[in-house]
Amino acid sequence: MRPRSLLLVSLLALGSSPAPFFAPNPRTGQQADTIERKEYDLAPLKNAKLPIIWVLGGPGSGKGTQCDRIVQKYGFTHLSTGDLLRDEVKSGSKRGRQLTAIMERGELVPLEVVLDLLKEAMLQKVGTSKGFLIDGYPRELSQGKTFEEQISPCTLVLNFDASPETMTKRLLHRAQTSGRVDDNEETIKKRLQTFLTHSKPVVEHYADKCRTISAENDPDVIFNEVQQCLDKVVASA
Numbered sequence: 001m002r003p004r005s006l007l008l009v010s011l012l013a014l015g016s017s018p019a020p021f022f023a024p025n026p027r028t029g030q031q032a033d034t035i036e037r038k039e040y041d042l043a044p045l046k047n048a049k050l051p052i053i054w055v056l057g058g059p060g061s062g063k064g065t066q067c068d069r070i071v072q073k074y075g076f077t078h079l080s081t082g083d084l085l086r087d088e089v090k091s092g093s094k095r096g097r098q099l100t101a102i103m104e105r106g107e108l109v110p111l112e113v114v115l116d117l118l119k120e121a122m123l124q125k126v127g128t129s130k131g132f133l134i135d136g137y138p139r140e141l142s143q144g145k146t147f148e149e150q151i152s153p154c155t156l157v158l159n160f161d162a163s164p165e166t167m168t169k170r171l172l173h174r175a176q177t178s179g180r181v182d183d184n185e186e187t188i189k190k191r192l193q194t195f196l197t198h199s200k201p202v203v204e205h206y207a208d209k210c211r212t213i214s215a216e217n218d219p220d221v222i223f224n225e226v227q228q229c230l231d232k233v234v235a236s237a
């Protein structure tokens with residue numbers, strides 16, 4: 001049976017409980033391992049009606065850098081899906097080990113798994129948070145749609161726009177200190193390609209609530225523009 005039909009059959013068999021995910025086996029490349037899924041009570045998140053800001057931009061466009069500043073000024077909770085995934089890997093869990101193989105190939109992790117990690121982190125912070133900065137999500141349109149269906153509509157999309165040359169240069173520089181398995185020349189190329197393929201439909205679909213900011217400038221200049229967008233969000237919250 002082909003992997004896709006296998007997935008379909010298991011989805012049907014499981015009914016309404018969360019479907020497991022089949023990650024490719026790191027050695028054989030076959031879709032084999034099942035990534036475990038959990039169920040969550042999302043009512044606290046839905047009821048809180050906090051601003052939710054998605055932060056888009058290619059690898060190395062400076063999302064993390066700007067998010068740090070946003071957290072300082074606005075007190076939002078910064079959730080980087082990349083960091084959540086890397087933390088899961090570090091935890092040594094089975095789910096983490098399966099993720100390692102996917103991330104080392106520079107590919108996107110299955111949507112449901114990223115969403116589970118986001119739900120867990122958001123539920124943990126919902127009582128004390130002023131809003132959520134979701135950094136590096138959605139990586140593709142289906143991720144955005146599923147997020148809004150299951151959690152809550154997003155308030156604003158901040159899109160950091162930098163050229164592939166700029167992003168590559170910054171990532172190679174970051175590689176000297178980041179220790180990230182994916183900050184190497186080969187994986188960077190693959191990540192940029194993944195980003196370029198998947199991000200355009202996201203930006204187009206959410207055009208109404210998307211603000212694109214040039215990320216070529218220095219961080220202060222970029223943050224000035226960011227503040228103009230966020231001051232409005234805070235004023236109308």
Ligand code: ADP
Pocket residue numbers: 057058059060061062063064065066170171173174215216217218219222
């Ligand atoms: P992302 O989270 O989008 O992958 P980071 O914030 O980690 O990007 O930034 C990637 C690298 O580029 C880091 O080394 C960071 O210090 C640097 N950087 C971020 N923003 C800028 C900027 N506006 N100008 C120059 N370098 C930047």
Ligand code: MG
Pocket residue numbers: 063064080082
């Ligand atoms: Mg980052």
